[in-house]
Amino acid sequence: MRPAWSVILFTTLAGAGQGLFLALFAADLFARAPPDFAAAGAAVALGLLAAGLAASFFHLGHPERAWRSAAMWRTSWLSREVIVLPAFMAAVAVYGLTHALSYDRNISLLIGAAATVLCFALFVCTGMIYACLPFLQEWRTPLTVVNFIAFGCASGFTAAAALAAVRYPALAPRYALAALVLGGAAYLTRLASLARNARLRPKSTLATAIGIKHPKIVQIAQGAMGGSFNTREFFHGRPREVVRAARWAFLALVFPLPALLLAFAQNSFAALFAAFALQYAGLLAERWYFFAEAKHPQNLYYQAIA
Amino acid sequence: MCACRCGIRVHLRDGEIRYIDGNPDHPLNKGVICAKGASGIMKQVSPARLTRPLRRREGAERGAGDFEPISWEEAFSILENRLRKVRESDPKKFALFTGRDQMQALTGLFARQFGTPNYAAHGGFCSVNMAAGMIYTIGGSFWEFGGPDLERAKLFVMLGTAEDHHSNPLKIAISKFKRRGGRFISVNPVRTGYSAIADEWVPIRPGTDGALLLALTHEMIAQGLYDRPFVARYTNGGQLVITDPASPRHGLLAVDEGGDPVNPLYPQNQLWWDRHSNGPVVSHTPDTDPYLFGHFTLADGTRVQPAFQLLADRVLPHTAEWAEGITGVSAATIRRLANEMGVTARDEKIELPIAWTDCWGNEHQTVTGNPVAFHAMRGLAAHSNGFQTVRALAILMSLLGTIDRPGGFRHKAPFPRAIPPSAKTPTGPEGVQPNTPLAGLALGWPGSPEDLFIDADGNPVRIDKAFSWEYPLAVHGLMHNVITNAWRGDPYRLDTLMIFMANMAWNSTMNTVEVRRMLNDRVTEGEARGEYKIPFLVVCDAFQSEMTAFADLVLPDTTYLERHDVMSILDRPISEFDGPMDAVRVPVVPPKGECKPFQEVLIELAGRLGFPAFSNKDGSRKYKDYPDFIIRHETEPGSGIGFLAGWRGADGSKSMRGEPNPNQWEMYKRNNCIFHQPLPASYRYMRNWNRGYMEWAQRTRIRRWGDPILIHLYSEVLQRFRLAAQGKWPGRRPPPHLAGRVETYFDPLPFYYPPLELRATDVEKYPLAAITQRPMAMYHSWDSQNAWLRQIHAHNYLFINPRTARSSGVEDGAWLWVESQWGRVRCMGRLSEAVEPGTVWTWNAIGKQPGAWGLAPEANEARKGFLLNHLITDTLPGATSNSDPITGQAGWYDVRVRIYPAAAGEKQEVFPTFETLPPAPGTGKRPGWIAYVAGKETGK
Amino acid sequence: MTQLALVIDLNVCVGCHACVTSCKQWNTSGEAGYLSDDNPYGADPTGTFFNRVQTFEVGEFPKTETVHFPKSCLHCEDPPCVPVCPTGASYKRAEDGIVLVDYDKCIGCNYCAWACPYGAREIDEHQKVMKKCTLCVDRIYDQALPEAERKPACVMACPTSARLFGDVHDPESEVSRAIRDRGGYALMPEWGTQPANHYLPRRKAVAEIHPDELTRHDNPLKVDGQLPRPAPGEPALDDVTSW
Numbered sequence A: 001m002r003p004a005w006s007v008i009l010f011t012t013l014a015g016a017g018q019g020l021f022l023a024l025f026a027a028d029l030f031a032r033a034p035p036d037f038a039a040a041g042a043a044v045a046l047g048l049l050a051a052g053l054a055a056s057f058f059h060l061g062h063p064e065r066a067w068r069s070a071a072m073w074r075t076s077w078l079s080r081e082v083i084v085l086p087a088f089m090a091a092v093a094v095y096g097l098t099h100a101l102s103y104d105r106n107i108s109l110l111i112g113a114a115a116t117v118l119c120f121a122l123f124v125c126t127g128m129i130y131a132c133l134p135f136l137q138e139w140r141t142p143l144t145v146v147n148f149i150a151f152g153c154a155s156g157f158t159a160a161a162a163l164a165a166v167r168y169p170a171l172a173p174r175y176a177l178a179a180l181v182l183g184g185a186a187y188l189t190r191l192a193s194l195a196r197n198a199r200l201r202p203k204s205t206l207a208t209a210i211g212i213k214h215p216k217i218v219q220i221a222q223g224a225m226g227g228s229f230n231t232r233e234f235f236h237g238r239p240r241e242v243v244r245a246a247r248w249a250f251l252a253l254v255f256p257l258p259a260l261l262l263a264f265a266q267n268s269f270a271a272l273f274a275a276f277a278l279q280y281a282g283l284l285a286e287r288w289y290f291f292a293e294a295k296h297p298q299n300l301y302y303q304a305i306a
Numbered sequence B: 001m002c003a004c005r006c007g008i009r010v011h012l013r014d015g016e017i018r019y020i021d022g023n024p025d026h027p028l029n030k031g032v033i034c035a036k037g038a039s040g041i042m043k044q045v046s047p048a049r050l051t052r053p054l055r056r057r058e059g060a061e062r063g064a065g066d067f068e069p070i071s072w073e074e075a076f077s078i079l080e081n082r083l084r085k086v087r088e089s090d091p092k093k094f095a096l097f098t099g100r101d102q103m104q105a106l107t108g109l110f111a112r113q114f115g116t117p118n119y120a121a122h123g124g125f126c127s128v129n130m131a132a133g134m135i136y137t138i139g140g141s142f143w144e145f146g147g148p149d150l151e152r153a154k155l156f157v158m159l160g161t162a163e164d165h166h167s168n169p170l171k172i173a174i175s176k177f178k179r180r181g182g183r184f185i186s187v188n189p190v191r192t193g194y195s196a197i198a199d200e201w202v203p204i205r206p207g208t209d210g211a212l213l214l215a216l217t218h219e220m221i222a223q224g225l226y227d228r229p230f231v232a233r234y235t236n237g238g239q240l241v242i243t244d245p246a247s248p249r250h251g252l253l254a255v256d257e258g259g260d261p262v263n264p265l266y267p268q269n270q271l272w273w274d275r276h277s278n279g280p281v282v283s284h285t286p287d288t289d290p291y292l293f294g295h296f297t298l299a300d301g302t303r304v305q306p307a308f309q310l311l312a313d314r315v316l317p318h319t320a321e322w323a324e325g326i327t328g329v330s331a332a333t334i335r336r337l338a339n340e341m342g343v344t345a346r347d348e349k350i351e352l353p354i355a356w357t358d359c360w361g362n363e364h365q366t367v368t369g370n371p372v373a374f375h376a377m378r379g380l381a382a383h384s385n386g387f388q389t390v391r392a393l394a395i396l397m398s399l400l401g402t403i404d405r406p407g408g409f410r411h412k413a414p415f416p417r418a419i420p421p422s423a424k425t426p427t428g429p430e431g432v433q434p435n436t437p438l439a440g441l442a443l444g445w446p447g448s449p450e451d452l453f454i455d456a457d458g459n460p461v462r463i464d465k466a467f468s469w470e471y472p473l474a475v476h477g478l479m480h481n482v483i484t485n486a487w488r489g490d491p492y493r494l495d496t497l498m499i500f501m502a503n504m505a506w507n508s509t510m511n512t513v514e515v516r517r518m519l520n521d522r523v524t525e526g527e528a529r530g531e532y533k534i535p536f537l538v539v540c541d542a543f544q545s546e547m548t549a550f551a552d553l554v555l556p557d558t559t560y561l562e563r564h565d566v567m568s569i570l571d572r573p574i575s576e577f578d579g580p581m582d583a584v585r586v587p588v589v590p591p592k593g594e595c596k597p598f599q600e601v602l603i604e605l606a607g608r609l610g611f612p613a614f615s616n617k618d619g620s621r622k623y624k625d626y627p628d629f630i631i632r633h634e635t636e637p638g639s640g641i642g643f644l645a646g647w648r649g650a651d652g653s654k655s656m657r658g659e660p661n662p663n664q665w666e667m668y669k670r671n672n673c674i675f676h677q678p679l680p681a682s683y684r685y686m687r688n689w690n691r692g693y694m695e696w697a698q699r700t701r702i703r704r705w706g707d708p709i710l711i712h713l714y715s716e717v718l719q720r721f722r723l724a725a726q727g728k729w730p731g732r733r734p735p736p737h738l739a740g741r742v743e744t745y746f747d748p749l750p751f752y753y754p755p756l757e758l759r760a761t762d763v764e765k766y767p768l769a770a771i772t773q774r775p776m777a778m779y780h781s782w783d784s785q786n787a788w789l790r791q792i793h794a795h796n797y798l799f800i801n802p803r804t805a806r807s808s809g810v811e812d813g814a815w816l817w818v819e820s821q822w823g824r825v826r827c828m829g830r831l832s833e834a835v836e837p838g839t840v841w842t843w844n845a846i847g848k849q850p851g852a853w854g855l856a857p858e859a860n861e862a863r864k865g866f867l868l869n870h871l872i873t874d875t876l877p878g879a880t881s882n883s884d885p886i887t888g889q890a891g892w893y894d895v896r897v898r899i900y901p902a903a904a905g906e907k908q909e910v911f912p913t914f915e916t917l918p919p920a921p922g923t924g925k926r927p928g929w930i931a932y933v934a935g936k937e938t939g940k
Numbered sequence C: 001m002t003q004l005a006l007v008i009d010l011n012v013c014v015g016c017h018a019c020v021t022s023c024k025q026w027n028t029s030g031e032a033g034y035l036s037d038d039n040p041y042g043a044d045p046t047g048t049f050f051n052r053v054q055t056f057e058v059g060e061f062p063k064t065e066t067v068h069f070p071k072s073c074l075h076c077e078d079p080p081c082v083p084v085c086p087t088g089a090s091y092k093r094a095e096d097g098i099v100l101v102d103y104d105k106c107i108g109c110n111y112c113a114w115a116c117p118y119g120a121r122e123i124d125e126h127q128k129v130m131k132k133c134t135l136c137v138d139r140i141y142d143q144a145l146p147e148a149e150r151k152p153a154c155v156m157a158c159p160t161s162a163r164l165f166g167d168v169h170d171p172e173s174e175v176s177r178a179i180r181d182r183g184g185y186a187l188m189p190e191w192g193t194q195p196a197n198h199y200l201p202r203r204k205a206v207a208e209i210h211p212d213e214l215t216r217h218d219n220p221l222k223v224d225g226q227l228p229r230p231a232p233g234e235p236a237l238d239d240v241t242s243w
């Protein structure tokens, strides 16, 4: 698939925002962070979500009609996401507001719990958008959803650690530790999905695509020499080396490097922020690779021009 | 739009074209259409459309495309003045050559009335071998002239055809044929298009079909699979040939000197050796039957043999093994094919309950047919051995007994015609006189050296040397030699060359680089110093092509949707097997800009120059416009024969012949624009020898003579030329330097020889044959301006068998060099298992000059698309044309090449490239995107 | 229930692209709106088409088959492109099974195109909505057209009648019979999309000539004296055996 920056930004930014919210709520649950920290954190999480949402609009041909996309929640994960995302954002906003204005722990926990449910719902929706497509075999696995959740949480907790270093340093090491654990888990699940995908055998072949049983079939012409939507949308168009480089980059950036920083950063905002930045960069690469790696069966019909 | 001449319907919305579809009531295409036809809308909106007459700017070089717009009045007066002078002094200095048009009856008439012999359409470089080889053998040919009866055939063998002129009807027929379970064999070095759906693909080395056909004939005779009754009665196989090298009549048919020749032009007093009486009889004497084998001695001691015996002797050494070595087709396959053809023809006979009478008065209760049908086109024709190859094919078809019979080959009116047809050119320079129409046709059908169009020294009268000893049977002219000859001044210089509808500076020329240089070359000494070697060049085109850039005067034509057109019975009508048919086109949208139909230009000029056929007795102009001309013109005053055969007679009640009808256009329009005259069933078959048909054809003046047209297994016409070359002919004889050539190639029996170019080629160095094919979705060079079609073919690759590529180090998709001894081209290659390893090929005419055809300079066509023509030559060593020595057919597919990878650091762009052409005044702007909606055109 | 569909006969398709451009010209001025083209006269021209004809080569020389392969939306019975659409712009009509896009609702998110394994959908780069074969809904029910012409533009155009159109749920329809009798198959059956469009495979007519057929009593070589009968005087079995 062609990695679309709008979608890469959306999933990574929203994921981080979701993770950050979960980190805030976790602090609320266990550590009792001061309300103004949660309020500020919620604001940042909302900012990330809003930025993601804004990016996602660039994916649409007709953003002005985006409101229509809530219609098909019964069947479409995308539609569900479109419903859950604003609901979650609203919940985060209320969550932040309650912390900022008149803090009542019970109400906050209630709102937080609701937002958490929405948060996971959103992760599931986002992940399922990809995981529900049967013939994108690289995506068609629970690991897709798991990875979205794990990386969202990891990046969110890293962000929380950085935030804490500024507003509430006591929490920073705990966040960093959590981020390390989550990041490690995410890393493992991602390695698992890489391993899984490496072993995939495409279910569709040229033989099933055109219905002729023969071991040797070669495409000669695809009927359009200047390219088409099909050649632009479903293939990254980059040489193999670039894809490989993206993989190495994300494998280094999403966990090992930030982990080092997280482990030794203590309360240093700079180090923790750097950890987040590195990890986020890694996530961009990871998401890019996520798309680039997915082989759409339609590409069988678009292999050669003449 | 194209030469297929399908019936189309154009649907308008608010005056704009909503869509174009096939006319369901049209007998040719029956409602279907092709990719090009369905893209007609984009032709209309193309920015490449010329819309104003243009004159080359003072001082601008030819080819630079630097023009100033002028008015039509200026254009006409330039032409009128210039042409008047030429016509008054030496009319042959005006040459009119036309490309892929459908109006040769008018252009030919114009040239003839002008008085110039220098007229031809594109047939000479197209497929004259196919036309001449068949017409000189069976009196008809493929495409417009005749075709395979696939409705009834059981076996269909197609040789060397990619798309052809009769494309939609052929597609309809092949698919029905296949659905009926018929077996389809394609002989072609490449498997694409039609061949793709063949049941069997027989890959053959280019230029070697002659060997295959001779071997098939060998098998046919050796196994006794020929249709004996058919051969005996309907071919000249039983006629006796004088086989006496000492005799001055050696190789001619023996005749009964005292007998009645019936028609001295096409005598009928040849002899058979009767099997029953074991003695000579006049052929077709009732109750006799000829020997096909043997040698006999006539009463006067002349030794004779049946023509069939000579044919059998000819093919005797041509075994399947012999052919395998030449063609690459295995001997076993050749035998199997021969057996299959023979047995199918013999055992699957068709018998139709149709009574008919033959020319000798025998009544037949039924029409029988042998259901083996053939079709062939430029794969056979476009080689310099094509004429003899095509003769071999026609003979094979005849041995199988498949001529004008159900399930085999069938004629289309006005064919069959006599062998050779009676139209003739003048025979010497005296036929060309100032201010006088040409004393004959510019193109004709020589039957003997006396019919050649040469001067007393045997030199050509025509600029292209057609009908000279170099190309005696160049019945369609040699358009591909015009520019070279005119540039050389060989045989003389021209004053004005007018090109209509042909892209001679690009794809219809061999060795494009050289020809472009010639077009721009000037005289360096003498009086005419500084003048162009071809002084004045007029081009009439509808689009800005590579050719228009070289013109001194550009005439913007209308498109087929903007003008009246006729598919005339005087030209190549749209007739089908069951009877004559012609058709008209009427304009559906107004001409763009100042475009004017070329027909109107000719009528106007003819009127201004006062051509007799275009003037009233008082010298005033006779025809108002082209539609008026079409209605009122008669071939001779009162002949009743005109351009259109339907709704003639003052009230439209007559057909074929009748006085002009002022309402003829309306009547055509009311009848779907088609006239169809189905023949009675008994006149639809065996027309070469069908008395009823012949009488009908004579009455309607389709034919002058009603004599039977025996198939020429043995060609006496060719032998006449050969005798002349041997110094035995009583009349004209070739100049010594051509005698050997004529003697060799004018063999009355078909033979195989490698194409002439091979003799001038080091085949070790250049081992691969390079050929082109027509893509179904492009018409020659002229569809690249079409926004839809060019998305399908934006550029082209050289297709190479993987084995060949491997041994040449060439990789799929990579840049490579193709080199012939005449030039080299850098292009991209693509591996394909569907091509014979000794052949490389590409789609024809996709590559373009930057800036031509309304395309941006960076368009794929100009940067990645290439033209194979740069590798081809029009001249072989010894300054002879790279053409068939009999017909002058251009040997497009004879070139040999080698391939090698482009070096690592090389430019990844096509070579050669040319200067970018500027947009001509009056052409359109190139939008960055379009979204056509009829009724409103959006774009920016 | 009706399920309209195309059945494409690979046995006769010659790859002429008539269906491609007929589709384009019909639909660009059709009810659904234009099909735009970019760089129509420049480098790498590209545009929206509902139907493309591709070419494949099967096997190795000389046993090569060249297959021309037209492809448009297959109007799947279980179309994965429909449920994923968040706006409901993509839908499958109950009455005739045609899968359509409502251009007024479509937000151009491309998701349905991702969900189509066949690459049958193309976004229009200028109208910014998803487009695909409509089975010419604006022709096939158009009462203004003569009955015989109420067929998709590509079907009308195809010179080899390689494109059959009809109801694949009606067992007696031409298309159902063709599928049944000639081994019609669906593309990528592995995804369970149940395409309504089917393809008919190549069929080969083969000829067997038995050696007997070459030695027949009516061989003309006998008439022509080329297969002379042995002279009666030549030795024969008859002379030396008697039972």
Ligand SMILES: Nc1nc2c(c(=O)[nH]1)N[C@H]1C(S)=C(S)[C@@H](COP(=O)(O)OP(=O)(O)OC[C@H]3O[C@@H](n4cnc5c(=O)[nH]c(N)nc54)[C@H](O)[C@@H]3O)O[C@H]1N2
Pocket: B003, B100, B126, B127, B159, B160, B161, B162, B163, B164, B165, B167, B187, B188, B189, B190, B204, B205, B206, B207, B208, B209, B377, B378, B379, B380, B383, B771, B772, B773, B774, B775, B776, B777, B778, B779, B780, B893
């Ligand atoms: N779409 C479309 N239709 C056209 C045209 C067009 O440009 N586009 N042009 C029209 C014109 S002007 C013409 S003349 C006709 C030509 O119609 P065709 O003769 O069908 O056209 P070509 O493409 O020249 O096809 C020649 C075929 O012969 C094969 N071939 C080459 N050499 C040999 C050989 O030695 N032996 C055998 N057996 N095969 C060989 C080639 O592979 C190719 O398949 O088409 C007409 N129809």
Ligand SMILES: Nc1nc2c(c(=O)[nH]1)N[C@H]1C(S)=C(S)[C@@H](COP(=O)(O)OP(=O)(O)OC[C@H]3O[C@@H](n4cnc5c(=O)[nH]c(N)nc54)[C@H](O)[C@@H]3O)O[C@H]1N2
Pocket: B099, B100, B122, B125, B126, B127, B500, B501, B502, B503, B504, B507, B508, B509, B540, B541, B542, B543, B544, B545, B547, B557, B558, B559, B560, B598, B772, B773, B779, B780, B781, B782, B844, B845, B868, B869, B892
């Ligand atoms: N390498 C190679 N070269 C070949 C061939 C090949 O097979 N291989 N084939 C040869 C053959 S058979 C042929 S017939 C020739 C064809 O070659 P050409 O006869 O040169 O054909 P086109 O390239 O189509 O050029 C025709 C010209 O007519 C113009 N035109 C189109 N419509 C109209 C109109 O309505 N009015 C006017 N006035 N002009 C119009 C077009 O713009 C174009 O400039 O090519 C020959 N060249």
Ligand code: SF4
Pocket: B001, B002, B003, B004, B005, B006, B029, B032, B033, B034, B035, B036, B037, B038, B167, B168
């Ligand atoms: S084959 Fe030629 S005449 Fe027929 S529809 Fe196509 S372009 Fe028109």
Ligand code: SF4
Pocket: C072, C073, C074, C075, C076, C079, C080, C081, C082, C099, C115, C116, C117, C118, C119, C120, C121, C132, C193, C195
């Ligand atoms: S072919 Fe693709 S677009 Fe058409 S119905 Fe099936 S899944 Fe949907």
Ligand code: SF4
Pocket: C084, C085, C086, C087, C088, C089, C090, C101, C105, C106, C107, C108, C109, C110, C111, C112, C113, C129, C130
């Ligand atoms: S692109 Fe349009 S039709 Fe496709 S899923 Fe999005 S909204 Fe639906």
Ligand code: SF4
Pocket: C022, C023, C024, C026, C027, C050, C051, C072, C132, C133, C134, C135, C136, C152, C153, C154, C155
């Ligand atoms: S049915 Fe109509 S829309 Fe679909 S491919 Fe055919 S012409 Fe195009």
Ligand code: SF4
Pocket: C012, C013, C014, C015, C016, C017, C018, C019, C020, C053, C068, C070, C157, C158, C159, C160, C161, C162, C163
């Ligand atoms: S129109 Fe018919 S023959 Fe031509 S490509 Fe389309 S399906 Fe094949």
Ligand SMILES: [Mo]
Pocket: B122, B125, B126, B127
């Ligand atoms: Mo041609």
